[in-house]
Amino acid sequence: MKVEELLRLAQAGDAEAREELLRSLQPLILRVASQFRRRPITWSxxxxxxxxxxLNEAVDQYDSRRGVPFLLFARQVMRSRLIDFCRREKTSWVSLEEADSREESAEIAWERREEIERYVYLLSQFGLSLDDLARSSPRHQDTRARFLYAAVKLVESEDLFRQVLNDHRLPLKELAELTGIPRKTLERGRRYLLAVSLILGFPEEFCYLYSYIKDIFPKEQGEK
Structure with a gap:
């Protein structure tokens, strides 16, 4: 079950969904805290x-009508509470003048660079690079919409996505059957599909990239 569905259930009062959501986002929790303190943070x-x-507070406060993706909103709440904690404990942290917008912008820029570095490394495990992604990105909106649709369906199928992670290649035959998109078309978009599915499959790992994908996908998902 994906973040959005768990969030919806948690906000509706499903305690098990809330627990599962918090558990699934544990890597994000530690990463945000570690980035904030500029040192490794563990559960101790x-x-x-x-x-x-x-993060639990963010689940209650989040309102999708504001147009901010949940994971980015959650990061903001976590950082804010960490700042409050450091001030109470009279503990210094790197961005001491957090209220200064320039400091906040610098923090965001640093986080984005760090996220891109992780993404580049993951792409390299599949024999891909950012240059490959730029060259393979569809120019036409309808083509891009079909590939985004296929990427979402791929990630929603746990078995197929697990196969991608294990084999480092697209299960073209199965994906064609699942989406109704011809195999040859999927083959032409193989690099783009792989790159996008890796973002959609790990939203907690690539919050900023995921936010970008989610921003463009709803506008284009209507037709296969």
Missing amino acids: DEEAGVALRA
Whole structure:
């Protein structure tokens, strides 16, 4: 079950869905806390507990009508509560003047660079690069919409996506049957499909990239 569905159930009062959502986002919790403190944070550190409680708070506060993706909103809440924690404990942190918009912009830029580095590394495990992605990105909106549709269906199928992660290649035959998109068409978009599915499959790992994909996908998902 994906983040959006777990979030919807959690906000509706499903305690098990909330627990599963918080558990699935544990890597994000530790990463946000570690990035904030500029050192590795484990569950034995108080900052991890602060970030976990902040994430739980974000579940209650989130309103999709504001147009901000949940994972980015959750990061903001976690960072805010970590700042409060450091101030209470009179503990210094790198962005001491967090209220300064320039500092906040620098933090965001740093996080985005760090995320891109992780993504580039993951792409390399599949024999891909950012240059490959740029060259293979469809120019026509209808073509891009079909590939985005296929990428979503691929990630929604746990068995197929697991196969991608294990074999480092697209199951073209199965994906064609699942989506109704001809195999030859999928083959032409193989690099783009792989690159996009890796973002959609790990939204907690690639919050900024996922936000970008989610922003463009709903506008184009109507037709295969």
